[in-house]
Amino acid sequence: MLRTEVVGSLNPKTRWSRWLLHEMLENMHMQIIHVGILLLLVVAIIAWGRWLLFRKKHSSTPEACPVSHESDAESAESAEGTESAEGAESEGEAAQIEALHRQAEQGDADAQFSLGQMYYGGEGVEQSFEKAAMWYQKVAEQGNANAQHNLGVMYEQGVGVSQDGEAAAQWYTRAAEQGNSFSQTCLGVMYVEGNGVPQSDKKAAEWFSKAAAQGRSQAQYSLLRLLKTSLDEALPQEDKSIIAELTKAAEQGDAQAQYQLGETYCFGGKMTALILFADLALYFSEEQNYEKAAYWYAQAAHQGHAKAQNSLGVMYYFGLGVPQDTTTAAHWYTQAAQQGHVRAQTCLGLMYCDGDGVPMDPQKAVEWFRQAAEQGYAKAQRNLGEMYLKGQGVARDEHKGHAWLQKAYQQKT
Numbered sequence: 141m142l143r144t145e146v147v148g149s150l151n152p153k154t155r156w157s158r159w160l161l162h163e164m165l166e167n168m169h170m171q172i173i174h175v176g177i178l179l180l181l182v183v184a185i186i187a188w189g190r191w192l193l194f195r196k197k198h199s200s201t202p203e204a205c206p207v208s209h210e211s212d213a214e215s216a217e218s219a220e221g222t223e224s225a226e227g228a229e230s231e232g233e234a235a236q237i238e239a240l241h242r243q244a245e246q247g248d249a250d251a252q253f254s255l256g257q258m259y260y261g262g263e264g265v266e267q268s269f270e271k272a273a274m275w276y277q278k279v280a281e282q283g284n285a286n287a288q289h290n291l292g293v294m295y296e297q298g299v300g301v302s303q304d305g306e307a308a309a310q311w312y313t314r315a316a317e318q319g320n321s322f323s324q325t326c327l328g329v330m331y332v333e334g335n336g337v338p339q340s341d342k343k344a345a346e347w348f349s350k351a352a353a354q355g356r357s358q359a360q361y362s363l364l365r366l367l368k369t370s371l372d373e374a375l376p377q378e379d380k381s382i383i384a385e386l387t388k389a390a391e392q393g394d395a396q397a398q399y400q401l402g403e404t405y406c407f408g409g410k411m412t413a414l415i416l417f418a419d420l421a422l423y424f425s426e427e428q429n430y431e432k433a434a435y436w437y438a439q440a441a442h443q444g445h446a447k448a449q450n451s452l453g454v455m456y457y458f459g460l461g462v463p464q465d466t467t468t469a470a471h472w473y474t475q476a477a478q479q480g481h482v483r484a485q486t487c488l489g490l491m492y493c494d495g496d497g498v499p500m501d502p503q504k505a506v507e508w509f510r511q512a513a514e515q516g517y518a519k520a521q522r523n524l525g526e527m528y529l530k531g532q533g534v535a536r537d538e539h540k541g542h543a544w545l546q547k548a549y550q551q552k553t
Contacts, residue, residue, distance in 0.1 A: 233264055236264075237258075237264060237265060240254060240255060240258075241255065244275065244278075247282075249279045249282050249284055252275045252276075252278045252279040252287075253275070253276070253279045253284060253286070253287055255271075255275040256272045256273075256274075256275035256276040256279065256287065256290065257272075259271040259272035259275065260272035260276075260290075260300075268300075269294065269299050269300030269301075270300045270301075271300075272294070272300055273291065273294050273299075273300035273301045276290050276291045276294070277291055280311065280314075283318075285314075285315040285318040285319070285320045285323070286315070286320065288311045288312075288314045288315035288318075288320070288323070289311070289312065289315040289320050289322050289323045289326075291311045292307075292308045292309070292310075292311035292312040292315065292323060292326065293308070293326070295307040295308035295311060296308035296312075296326070296330075296335075296336075304336070305330070305335045305336025305337075306336045306337075307336070308330070308335075308336050309327065309330050309335070309336035309337045310336075311323075312326050312327040312330065313327060316347060316350070319350075319354075321350070321351040321354040321355075321356040321359070322351075322356070324347045324348070324350045324351035324354075324356070324359065325347070325348065325351045325356050325358050325359040325362065327347045328343075328344040328345075328346075328347035328348040328351065328359060328362060328363075329344070329362070331343040331344035331347065332344045332362075332366065341366060344362075344366060345363060345366055347359075348360075348362050348363035348366065349363055383404065386400055386401050386404065387401060390436060390439070393443075395439075395440045395443040395444070395445045395448070396440070396445070398436045398437075398439040398440035398443075398445070398448065399436070399437065399440040399445050399447055399448040399451075401432075401436040402432075402433045402434070402435075402436035402437040402440065402448060402451060403433075403451075404433075405428065405429045405430070405432040405433035405436065406428070406430065406433035406437075406451070406455075406460075407428065429461075430455065430460040430461030431461040431462075432461070433451075433455065433460070433461055434452065434455045434460065434461035434462045435461075436448075437451045437452040437455060438452055441472060441475070444475075444479075446475075446476045446479040446480070446481045446484070447476070447481065449472045449473075449475040449476035449479075449481070449484065450472070450473065450476040450481050450483055450484040450487075452472045453469045453470070453471075453472035453473040453476065453484060453487065454469070456468045456469035456472065457469035457487075457497075465497075466491070466496055466497030467497045467498075468497075469491075469497055470488065470491050470496075470497035470498045472484075473487050473488045473491070474488060477508060477511070480511075480515070482511075482512040482515050482517035482520060483512075483517070485508045485509070485511050485512035485517075485520065486508070486509065486512045486517060486519050486520040486523065488508045489504075489505040489506070489507075489508035489509040489512070489520065489523060490505070490523070491505075492504040492505035492508065493505040493532075493533075501533075502527070502532045502533025502534075503533045503534070504533075505527070505532075505533050506524065506527050506532075506533035506534045508520075509523045509524040509527060510524055513544060513547070516551075518547075518548040518551040519548070521544045521545070521547045521548035521551075522544070522545060522548040524544045525540075525541045525542065525543070525544030525545035525547075525548065526541070526545075527541075528540045528541030528544065529541035529542075529545075
């Protein structure tokens with residue numbers, strides 16, 4: 141993932157290359173949670189290959205959808221229960237296991253989950269998938285999402301229980317609704333295959349999207365693969381229709397349509413999948429064409445469209461579809477910045493820091509960083525903090541510097 145550098149941390153050209161490439165990716169038709177679709181495809185293809193090998197290798201065990209090894213992601217007591225189980229042999233295995241059984245029989249969820257893990261893996265006890273399933277079911281019925289997921293795995297693969305796709309889907313659903321990304325991914329696969337649930341690409345996409353938003357790489361690639369298949373099979377004419385309608389509106393002077401058409405040509409490809417939390421959007425486009433992108437950005441920019449002005453600034457800075465011209469880039473960034481566009485304000489601040497396309501002026505840099513920072517833009521907050529810490533363009537003030545850095549940091553956690 142590309143990282144936006146703070147002021148002064150790299151030489152200007154290197155820092156600007158990283159900064160503006162990041163800005164291009166952020167300036168798509170809708171906001172992308174996991175940025176860098178092209179990079180994502182490369183990473184996801186590798187992850188998908190590993191996932192397929194993983195499922196094939198473990199096709200006779202519940203590990204095709206991996207079991208969880210924690211009773212509760214937020215429970216420190218669960219981790220301690222697992223550690224005590226792992227240390228049972230050294231501390232007196234028989235006594236530890238007997239005590240664990242007593243706690244489990246009394247309804248202690250952590251003890252029940254630990255016993256499920258022990259019997260599943262044969263740790264300190266003779267391996268028994270049947271007993272593992274029994275203990276997982278007890279704690280799953282108490283609402284433990286990881287136990288629900290593990291039980292779904294066992295029902296899907298028929299390990300320790302009779303193979304039952306419907307039961308697997310039910311347990312996956314209960315865990316997925318609590319936010320378990322493994323179950324969300326597995327449930328998406330079941331909807332794709334129609335295993336235990338009615339086949340539904342729409343439902344599959346919804347669950348893949350939820351898991352993808354949590355960073356689950358298998359879900360990210362499964363979602364892209366599903367969307368690509370849907371496009372290839374069902375949407376070629378609709379794709380052309382959307383582009384045609386967009387072009388018609390743009391030619392009639394609609395600034396928003398002109399901007400969207402510029403985005404279409406700038407980012408190119410048959411389609412771009414945008415993952416917006418639990419929602420999905422498809423953005424259909426033709427082949428990448430920077431000249432057409434710059435043309436339509438310019439049409440919208442001359443009408444005062446702030447996003448188009450910012451994008452046109454990017455095109456001029458990199459020389460994409462137009463001659464490279466940092467002075468013109470600064471002009472369009474200024475137009476967008478004066479309308480409150482935070483990325484343009486931040487880019488302009490960096491240009492004044494470096495004297496790139498404009499005279500070097502740290503005070504103007506601070507002012508533009510401040511305008512974006514006060515709107516909550518983390519990158520500008522970070523750069524403003526650095527300016528205060530270094531005393532560039534503003535009186536040195538460590539307190540204010542750290543305060544702005546803290547604001548930026550809080551948006552990343």
